[in-house]
Amino acid sequence: MQWEIVIGLEVHTQLSTQSKIFSGASTAYGALPNTQASFVDLALPGVLPVLNRGAVERAIKFGLAVNAKINSPSIFARKNYFYPDLPKGYQISQYERPIVEGGSIGIQMGETEKTIRLTRAHLEEDAGKSLHEDFHGMSGIDLNRAGTPLLEIVSEPDLRSSAEAVAYAKTLHALVRWIGICDGNMQEGSFRCDANVSVRPLGQEKYGTRCEIKNLNSFRFLEKAIDFEVGRQIEILEDGGSIRQETRLFDANKGETRTMRTKEDANDYRYFPDPDLLPVEIAPDWIEQLRASLPELPQVRRERYVIEYGLSGYDAAVLTSSREMADYFEAMARQLPECAKLCANWIMGDISARLNRDGLDIAECPVGAAHVVQLINRIQDGTISGKAAKTVFESLWQGEHGQNVDAIIEAKGLKQMSDNSALEKLIDDVLAANAQQVADYRGGKEKAFNALVGQVMKAAQGKANPAQVNALLKEKLG
Amino acid sequence: MTLSINDVKQVAGLAYIKVSEEEAEAALSQLSGIFKLIETMQAVDTSHVEPMSHAQDLVQRLREDKVTESDQRDLCQSIAPQVENGLYLVPKVIE
Structure with a gap:
């Protein structure tokens, strides 16, 4: 039988406020x-709890970024449980x-976009x-995190594979960082996913019984946990x-x-x-003020880059997976609008690979966008080959010659x-x-031509422009 | 709605309240009385009344996002039954 996988995600994002949601205690990690x-x-x-304006503002910003409805009044409730x-x-x-109802997020799967x-x-x-190491048979409790503001973002069961779930989580992760409401630090638990997973025979409308997998704090775990659970x-x-x-835990x-634990009914939380x-009233002009404060959103930039x-x-x-990367790209593309694809290739290729090697984020890249622009200019005007450019880039990375491309x-x-x-x-020397290969080529062996190009490039120690070599050779061999 | 003795026991269980058979019976009759009262009130047509979420017709005041509390751990832990390494110790929670 063919099965269809149905996944919905609940993501807890820790809001980047200075103080807690209902108290003036610090949230520093x-x-x-x-x-x-x-x-x-x-x-x-x-x-008595007193609500933090900063937490409400961040929630509204998120709602605006996903085209959701902002509820006013919005109401707080008690969810009873004993731990x-x-x-x-x-x-x-x-x-x-x-506070936020509805809305949607577009995810990119290859060349197609899907709306979640x-x-x-x-x-x-x-x-x-709770720390369960041995404290004489007791548990140790640290309440520093208690009261830290969270925005729990719940998706509809629109995801159909672990790959889609990961793409959604990554897009959401990028978005909350982009609009500055969450630092996205997964090691510190600022972004945690719960996955609701079920399967149903392909074509069946009714959802299967679901299991909830708790506290997945990396994209890799999210994928592995879903794949295991589906199986x-x-x-x-x-x-x-x-x-x-x-409710299940991922090991x-x-x-x-x-x-x-077996799932308690929603009613059990009473x-x-x-x-x-009291009910929270959100005035329309407050919403508009926050809307105006939002940066250009990733979705908008994505569409703009295509057009x-x-x-x-x-x-x-x-390129829009983080605001820093998108800004880096734009700094380059503004200088080189004709070579935007080349700029994209540099960022997604050599630059990302080098960053990965040192475990750095693009915000920490020692080579600025302006330097890479200079480098591309030197490839474009024929001064250096694409291969030599990689050497120049490494030299820029190491900070040699005052990061001056021409000096390098x-x-x-x-x-x-x-x-x-x-x-x-x-x-002529080559x-x-x-003589034999020249004769072969003239006799109709096309392959001999490539061998000659190779010989010339070798003699030039890689400094010859391949296009130029091709043209000149063709001319000489008539 | 009629309340059964099992409903009372289930709610007591959720609330972590230990009730004896006698107490459960007493609670059942009291709670049933409350349900009767609610039934009577339900005779009133409220279809045009917006539900309230709070007894007072006021709006929540918001605080600025500033750290205003300092560390008072020693003071707070002075009344705790058991502490160690800055942690509050509680009976082990087994899941």
């Missing part, structure tokens, strides 16, 4: 345990009237951390079994998912409006022979030394 847990975060009697990592006995979240609908995005507080579900169904709705070491918090610079959809998607070309003797007379002399 890595502080000593419980030094950033205030009375409100500890749920001491008599405290010591949230001492109140409930999490302040949103149930009815979340969003259900909602709501504000909530993060929980603290597990198909195997059970093909053996005539049925899927039990439950990265074993590459498999396992039962964490959501109700939090009487400590303005003639790039493929794929190239445009890669000069110092390393990389200039191509553009002087026709010198090249002609060299060709022709004289290879």
